[in-house]
Amino acid sequence: MNATNGQGTVLAIDAMGGDAGPKAVIDGAAYAVRKGLKSRFVFFGDQEQLEPLIASAQELAGAEIRHTDNVVAMTDKPMHVLRRGRDTSMWSAIGAVAAGEAQAVVSGGNTGALMAVARKQLGMIKGIDRPAITALWPTPRGRTVVLDVGANVEANEDQLVQFAIMGEAFFRSLTKVEKPSVGLLNVGAEDLKGHELIRTAARVLREADPEMDFKGFVEGNDISKGTVDVVVTDGFTGNVALKSAEGAARLLGQWMKETLTGTLNAKLGALMMAPGLRKLKDRIDPSSNNGGVFLGVNGVVVKSHGGSDARGVASAIKVASSLARRPFQNAIAETVKAVMDRREQLSEAVEEDQTIKAAVV
Structure with a gap:
């Protein structure tokens, strides 16, 4: 070759x-x-x-x-x-x-x-049900990993937990950050917000993976803020968010071009600011962040x-x-196994506690 x-x-x-x-x-x-x-x-x-x-x-x-x-x-x-x-x-x-x-x-x-x-x-990596597609989202802090952005229109709580584990391992591989922060995308940051599925996923993550730096719920505007390193959602919501952001970036670029070429003075000003404008164009151009990785x-x-x-x-x-x-595939497999083992242990402990209570009554 x-x-x-x-x-x-x-x-x-x-x-x-x-x-x-x-x-x-x-x-x-x-x-x-x-x-x-x-x-x-x-x-x-x-x-x-x-x-x-x-x-x-x-x-x-x-x-x-x-x-x-x-x-x-x-x-x-x-x-x-x-x-x-x-x-x-x-x-x-x-x-x-x-x-x-x-x-x-x-x-x-x-x-x-x-x-x-x-x-x-x-x-598939053992313990993972479905692949998820990632997007690297530009933020003031660098980049945030968002997944899923299109592989799965729907995702249950177990799959959201798996996405969180995969996103964490992926971010760690990219940046060498030992403990990336993780959030679940929701309509509000409060614990009571959102539907039952996402609230269950949050509870499972807190209980079954105490090693994860799980920050709870994040909102749509938190993605571009870089509030957390990894944002987890289903593929339908993630794809809509991604395409909306790309469309907004292209619209902003078009408006800037029209503004900076509309008059002679604007063109002269743009010429003087050319290095800075090229840097800005690179940062907001969706092409600079192209490449969704199939995790799982x-x-x-x-x-x-x-x-x-x-x-x-x-x-x-x-x-x-x-x-x-x-x-990073081995890290994903190891973490998924550890989380699932801990979840099973927690479930057995709850069942044992319920059995003891029933016997006492």
Whole structure:
């Protein structure tokens, strides 16, 4: 397998996944290398389309192409892909991780299919029911991990507890913070707010994982404040929050552009503030934070936004490369087991207490 830039990790890239087609993917990989990425690439997809694109990017000289005949469409149902998608670029890219030929996979393709194929080929971490997708949310303190942002429309209390454990281990792996703070997204911070499911999840976390720095409930505005390191919610709520934030960031960027180019004086002022404005643009641009990680599967799977440009694809690739060097799956499995064991012990203690009380009566 040939290197593109040094003897780094090997990344399997689904080159056909995404709305913009393979050009954005190849341009994104080249951009990541220009920014200092030390990884090797294996691109999966239509060789006839990929060869000229890679040949025109000198940063990718020597990159490997593995031809696949088909592509997972955005409209394909996950079950259809599981039954008939073995000759697709997505299936083959994930297969490279399953076979140990690559340490991480990046795809901008169909989210549901990506989750189903990852579960099928990589398997789940013991004790985890479903994968969850993370988002790295920019805050004044750095970044907050939010999950789930789209893998599961609904989640029960046990799954929310699992998401909290996965998010904590993921944040620790990214930052080396020993005890990340965790909060459950709710309509209010008070203990009595919200529906029964989320209140039960909060109670279970407090009782079964005393080692976690669990702060209780947080509200929507706490995400951007960086009130906690990890925000846990179901995929429906998380996805709505994420898309709303992305839309607001793009609207703000458009308003700034209109304001700073509306008059000659505004243009002169913008010219003088150019370095600061570029820094601000980088901070609020959703492309700078692209790359949702599938937590819960036995491998590093990064979902790039389907509409990402080259800069966004590069961001997802950098996330994959970073995580490939920081395994966190074992930490998740160990914590889940400890929490579930403690929960079982607490349940047995309650049953024993009730039995004693009944005997006394």
